[in-house]
Amino acid sequence: MTSNQRKENSSKTAEKILAVARKVFAEHGYNGTHMDEIATRANVNKATLYYQIGDKDTLYANVIHQVIGNVAQDIVRAVAEARTPEEKLKAYIACIAQAVDKNPEIPPIMMREIASGGVNLPRLVVEDFVSVIATLMGILEEGTKKGIFIETIPFLIHMMILGSILLYKGSLPIKDRQTWLPASIRNKDKKIKGNIANEVAKLILRAVKKSRV
């Protein structure tokens, strides 16, 4: 076994590369991203990048895993901790919103990934998605059986939740950039900035719950 400082420095550069790659892939997508840009923005020689991580596909796979790998487990855990279907559904939504809040690279990357039919998605990640949807199906079924929820199409509900959050968050840059956009549209939702989870949860629950109290 050799030095420690070397290893630390080395893993530091690797992390820096990963962090930068994450941003760049989110900005430009897989095809729009150039290894040179990543190297430059990470203050690293391109060969170092290849030495530390590998080719473009590997780098992208790493980013994907880092970005959306853990969300699934979070969701499953958070849902398990909640008691009623209603609480579970709230936890489900909060988890997704929180994940997106924590790393804003999720919307662009996921939307592009869906757009391209998930060609670049590692099997492991797809399996994560499956477990997430399965969780939601469980929640909805339980709710329906208990007479709390109406009958629904789980896959659609999931896309409604995910779509709301992804598109809402993902559109903020456009909205902010288009300075000539009518103020009525730009300002109307300032009040909920950063926390749409509650609003989405409210709407989804209203849509799904049978009786209103």
Add this chain to the structure above:
Amino acid sequence: MTSNQRKENSSKTAEKILAVARKVFAEHGYNGTHMDEIATRANVNKATLYYQIGDKDTLYANVIHQVIGNVAQDIVRAVAEARTPEEKLKAYIACIAQAVDKNPEIPPIMMREIASGGVNLPRLVVEDFVSVIATLMGILEEGTKKGIFIETIPFLIHMMILGSILLYKGSLPIKDRQTWLPASIRNKDKKIKGNIANEVAKLILRAVKKSRV
């Protein structure tokens, strides 16, 4: 003035190029699309492509315009024809769903466009979006004033509607491709195939309407 047949043939090739470009851009996105592939799949020499249409940006702008240029006007018109806020909201949703049904290139292209912050969107198209959202704001405000709807965040509602449809439609290829996906997820929503408009409308109205009859 010269021949007519020439012009017809010429415009035919141009249309063929446009049609193919649409598909290819939808499949691979702007950066992932190569002019050679378009030319090949359109059975046209690459120089012909450039002669008929122009460079890549121009071609893409044409595609964008063709794909999502007319939807906005459709929505505004359809909404204007409806009477009550509830009917208007239904028309709004039906219009979007119908547009997506008619050309399945919308989801991938729009999602990627949002993902990249709308950098490639012609101003005209952005203006169309604005008019759409403005329309929805009108509907929601009217409904709220009349005491039919609860108070909401229009921009979020729009993203909820659009997100549901885009992600649902856009994810079908993935779902279908992943043959190893649990049958419970794959089949659960066979019944609504091709017509999620009603389902989305039902859910959104449940979410937004004040009293339930």
Add this chain to the structure above:
DNA sequence: GGTCAGTTTAACTACATGGTTAAATTAATC
């Protein structure tokens, strides 16, 4: 201070891709 493994670097290669050009082809008009 010499050696050695891990790490970084400048320079380079191979190839793909957006775009061009000049010549060939086509069909209408005389």
Add this chain to the structure above:
DNA sequence: GATTAATTTAACCATGTAGTTAAACTGACC
């Protein structure tokens, strides 16, 4: 059937980009 303008084509060019290589550097250990 010669002319002419619109259209198509094969071959070409310039540039950008993923990936490589061999040499230089770094710091721990003897």
